[in-house]
Amino acid sequence: xxxxxxxxxxxxxxxxxxxxxxxxxxxxxxxxxxxxxxxxxxxxxxxxxxxxxxxxxxxxxxxxxxxxxxxxxxxxxxxxxxxxxxxxxxxxxxxxxxxxxxxxxxxxxxxxxxxxxxxxxxxxxxxxxxxxxxxxxxxxxxxxxxxxxxxxxxxxxxxxxxxxxxxxxxxxxx
Amino acid sequence: xxxxxxxxxxxxxxxxxxxxxxxxxxxxxxxxxxxxxxxxxxxxxxxxxxxxxxxxxxxxxxxxxxxxxxxxxxxxxxxxxxxxxxxxxxxxxxxxxxxxxxxxxxxxxxxxxxxxxxxxxxxxxxxxxxxxxxxxxxxxxxxxxxxxxxxxxxxxxxxxxxxxxxxxxxxxxxxxxxxxxxxxxxxxxxxxxxxxxxxxxxxxxxxxxxxxxxxxxxxxxxxxxxxxxxxxxxxxxxxxxxxxxxxxxxxxxxxxxxxxxxxxxxxxxxxxxxxxxxxxxxxxxxxxxxxxxxxxxxxxxxxxxxxxxxxxxxxxxxxxxxxxxxxxxxxxxxxxxxxxxxxxxxxxxxxxxxxxxxxxxxxxxxxxxxxxxxxxxxxxxxxxxxxxxxxxxxxxxxxxxxxxxxxxxxxxxxxxxxxxxxxxxxxx
Numbered sequence: 001x002x003x004x005x006x007x008x009x010x011x012x013x014x015x016x017x018x019x020x021x022x023x024x025x026x027x028x029x030x031x032x033x034x035x036x037x038x039x040x041x042x043x044x045x046x047x048x049x050x051x052x053x054x055x056x057x058x059x060x061x062x063x064x065x066x067x068x069x070x071x072x073x074x075x076x077x078x079x080x081x082x083x084x085x086x087x088x089x090x091x092x093x094x095x096x097x098x099x100x101x102x103x104x105x106x107x108x109x110x111x112x113x114x115x116x117x118x119x120x121x122x123x124x125x126x127x128x129x130x131x132x133x134x135x136x137x138x139x140x141x142x143x144x145x146x147x148x149x150x151x152x153x154x155x156x157x158x159x160x161x162x163x164x165x166x167x168x169x170x171x172x173x174x
Numbered sequence: 175x176x177x178x179x180x181x182x183x184x185x186x187x188x189x190x191x192x193x194x195x196x197x198x199x200x201x202x203x204x205x206x207x208x209x210x211x212x213x214x215x216x217x218x219x220x221x222x223x224x225x226x227x228x229x230x231x232x233x234x235x236x237x238x239x240x241x242x243x244x245x246x247x248x249x250x251x252x253x254x255x256x257x258x259x260x261x262x263x264x265x266x267x268x269x270x271x272x273x274x275x276x277x278x279x280x281x282x283x284x285x286x287x288x289x290x291x292x293x294x295x296x297x298x299x300x301x302x303x304x305x306x307x308x309x310x311x312x313x314x315x316x317x318x319x320x321x322x323x324x325x326x327x328x329x330x331x332x333x334x335x336x337x338x339x340x341x342x343x344x345x346x347x348x349x350x351x352x353x354x355x356x357x358x359x360x361x362x363x364x365x366x367x368x369x370x371x372x373x374x375x376x377x378x379x380x381x382x383x384x385x386x387x388x389x390x391x392x393x394x395x396x397x398x399x400x401x402x403x404x405x406x407x408x409x410x411x412x413x414x415x416x417x418x419x420x421x422x423x424x425x426x427x428x429x430x431x432x433x434x435x436x437x438x439x440x441x442x443x444x445x446x447x448x449x450x451x452x453x454x455x456x457x458x459x460x461x462x463x464x465x466x467x468x469x470x471x472x473x474x475x476x477x478x479x480x481x482x483x484x485x486x487x488x489x490x491x492x493x494x495x496x497x498x499x500x501x502x503x504x505x506x507x508x509x510x511x512x513x514x515x516x517x518x519x520x521x522x523x524x525x526x527x528x529x530x531x532x533x534x535x536x537x538x539x540x541x542x543x544x545x546x547x548x549x550x551x552x553x554x555x556x557x558x559x560x561x562x563x564x565x566x567x568x569x570x571x572x573x574x575x576x577x578x579x580x581x582x583x584x585x586x587x588x589x590x591x592x593x594x595x596x597x598x599x600x601x602x
Contacts, residue, residue, distance in 0.1 A: 021388070024567065031212045031566045038211040042490045046214045053495045 057138045059164040060172045062122045064139035065113055065152065066160040068132055070103070075158065076132035079106040083124035083133055091117035092124060111154040115142050138163030182282075182289045190293025193550070194273050197557075198433045199234045205433075205561050206230070212565040225501040226508070229491075238426075246422040257320040262420065262427035264313030268306050269434040275302045276441045277361040279451050279545040280458040283538055290361055291542065299360040300348060303442060304341075307397060310435065311337040314399070314406065314416050317428070321419040329415025332572065333406035336396055339579035340403075344393035346587035347386045350594035351446060354382050364450035368457035376454040379447035385590045387447045389583055394439045396579070399432065401564040405572055440556035441549075448552055451545035458541060465537040466528065468544070473524045480517040484510050 016022050038045055048055060057063065068076045079096035097109035124133050137160050144150050162169065207230050210217025218233040226232070252258050275298070279291040289295070296302065311333055318330020355363045369377040380387045396403040407415035417428045444450060453461070461468060491506045527536060570578070 028562060028566050032562065034214055035208065035211045035562070038214060040486075042211075042216065043494050044214075045211075045216050047216045049493075049495050052497070 055140075057140060057163065058172075059136060059168045061138065061140065062120045062125075062135040063163075064115070064137045064142055064160070065118075065124070065133055065135050065157055066137050066162065067111065067154070067157040068134055068162075069158065074101050074103050075107055076130045077108050077111065078104045078130055078132070079108040080129065082127040082129060086123045086127040088121060088123060089117045089119050091115075108154060111157065113152040113157070115150045115152055116147060133157075134162060134169075136162045136164055136169050176285070178285045179287070182284070186289070186291065186293050186295070189278060189546075190274050191270065193278075194270055194434045194437050195430075197437045197553075198430050199231070200554075201433045201437060201557055201561075202234055202237075203229075203231050204558065205564075206233070208558065208561045209565045212562070225505055227505070241423060241426040244422040246424065249419055251322055252320060252419070253322065254320045257316050258419075259424070261313045261317035261320060262417075262424045262431070264316065265310055265431035266313075266427045266434065268310035268313065269431045269438060272303055272306050272310075272435070272438040273441060275299055275360055276438070276445055277364050277450065278549045279542040280365065281361060282542050284535055291546075292361065297359040297361075299358045299363070300352070300446075301358055304345065304348070307435075307439075308337070308341060310431075313431070317420070318416040321416070323419050325412040325414070325418045326416050328412045329406045329408075329418070332408075332412075333399060333416060336399075336403060336406065336575060336579075339576055340393045340396035340583075343389050343579065343583035343587045344397065346584070346591060347383075347389040347393065348446075350386050350587075350591045351379060351383055351390075353591070353594055353598055354379075360445055360450075364445060364452065365458075367449045368452045370455070376449055376452070378449040378452075378454075383447065383590070383594070385586065386594075387443075389587050389590065390447065391443060392578075392583060394443055395560070395563065396575075398435045398439050398560075400436060400560055402567040402570050403575060405569055405575065408569060436560050437553065437557060440560060441553045444549065444552045444556050448556070450552075451549040453544065453548050458545075461541045461544065462537055465540055469524050469528055469540070473521055476517050476520055476524075480513055484513055487513070 012018075070076055078099075079094055081094055081096075084092040084094050091114040093110070093112045093114075094108050095110035096106045099105055099107040101107075120135070122135055125135055139160070142150070207217040207219075209215075218230045219227060221227060221230070221233040221236050223232055223235075248255060248258065274293040275296060277290065277292050282289045282291055294302075314333040315330045318326040318328070318333070321327070352358060355366050357363060357366075363379075367376070367378050371377045371381060375381055395401075399406050407417065409415075412418075417425055420428060456464075456468075487509050488506055491502055491509065493500050493502050527540060
């Protein structure tokens with residue numbers, strides 16, 4: 001066998017360490033240091049005062065979905081069903097209809113995403129050949145007190161703007 | 175029996191019952207905020223009444239209201255409902271009873287008669303504690319068994335095995351302590367600790383029994399089922415252990431029982447090893463002799479403490495982000511006003527004492543109050559050690575627990591007895 005053998009030095013076998021007590025006191029000194037540091041000045045706590053202070057969202061963050069438009073305001077989506085086919089949690093339901101704005105032949109009449117089913121994996125965004133669906137709204141907290149309002153419709157997704165400019169979205173950095 | 179007798183009896187019983195109960199609220203608060211600060215979090219700090227958060231203490235109120243109004247479920251599969259309901263009561267009552275024999279001030283001489291400052295003025299002392307604290311585990315075993323639940327039974331069994339193994343080193347540590355003090359009476363033990371060793375070291379149990387104090391504290395942690403010995407409720411393997419089937423106020427009783435037990439065992443550790451109510455270098459007689467200078471010192475010290483505490487409140491009770499109509503500004507102002515009115519009130523009382531009442535009975539009451547304050551402060555600090563250890567050490571595995579109990583603590587406590595008795599025989 002030519003496997004590399006690396007001898008790992010065992011730690012914690014000396015007499016003082018086996019006594020435990022000394023190590024316990026060392027550990028307690030560490031935690032007490034943290035306690036007093038925070039007690040004397042609680043602005044040093046590593047906490048964000050959510051919801052008053054919001055976290056900074058990176059353009060790569062996969063937030064709530066939106067549908068994009070062309071510059072002339074027509075819907076980019078061509079109802080090719082790529083995202084629906086690719087969705088691992090089957091949360092996308094598209095109904096296609098005929099299109100009359102000259103962009104292509106099909107457009108979605110209904111585009112529903114059930115946010116209770118969605119696992120925010122981003123496969124729909126990767127699958128889309130038209131760059132029509134994006135997850136760059138920066139919305140990370142989607143809550144409701146009933147199931148019906150958690151189903152996202154076509155209109156709402158078209159209405160939501162992206163939170164980042166095109167450049168930073170493409171680069172993935174702010 | 176005179177009216178004074180009855181008042182003293184009521185006062186002592188009120189102290190013995192209400193202080194542990196009110197400490198539950200303080201301890202839960204200390205546990206949560208302390209845990210948060212140990213881990214660089216902020217802990218519960220949002221709950222408020224009219225914008226006053228009292229440093230997070232209001233959260234306890236919310237928790238209590240929640241627990242009271244929760245549905246009290248007794249699962250249908252439980253056959254022995256009586257034992258199921260008895261168990262939490264047993265845990266809580268035994269924890270509370272333990273405090274009854276702990277002295278919180280020196281024997282008080284008022285109106286020509288003397289009063290032992292314990293809720294139950296008896297001289298069996300530590301024996302009462304040993305008898306009652308062992309009984310507390312019955313509640314846990316009963317809860318586990320009557321829950322008719324695998325996790326419950328496992329938790330109960332673990333608790334039983336743990337308490338049995340740790341009661342032995344605890345008892346043996348006490349044996350050597352009793353040999354030193356020569357009494358089982360806790361008030362006498364406390365008086366013994368008011369002496370000075372070599373004329374300058376306070377003769378506390380921790381100085382006389384350095385090994386015993388470690389054994390006793392470790393065993394006391396195990397007795398109260400606290401981390402690192404809380405595997406009776408190890409949530410990672412047996413969900414919640416013995417109280418898995420309990421809800422609402424029955425769970426709250428277990429919860430409060432745990433904190434009362436923590437308070438009581440801290441009080442006992444303080445009584446046995448950290449000089450009880452004794453202020454170091456100021457035994458009761460010294461305090462009585464120098465009551466006036468001590469009061470003057472107190473009157474100088476109070477505003478200084480008040481000033482620094484006020485500065486601390488000002489610094490830490492502020493918003494760490496921009497807010498409109500910041501409610502914390504008003505809150506801080508009210509806190510500071512309260513603090514200074516408290517300081518002024520105490521100053522007026524001290525001044526009144528100095529001018530009108532100094533000498534005689536008032537001296538004794540002043541000393542008793544100082545000693546109660548010292549005792550509560552020491553117990554509070556010991557409770558903090560409990561919280562501190564809980565958020566530092568990980569939980570022991572079951573076999574490690576038994577190994578430490580039987581292979582380490584038991585021989586050590588025997589060795590401690592031999593050394594102690596040899597020293598006592600040699601030096602008298």
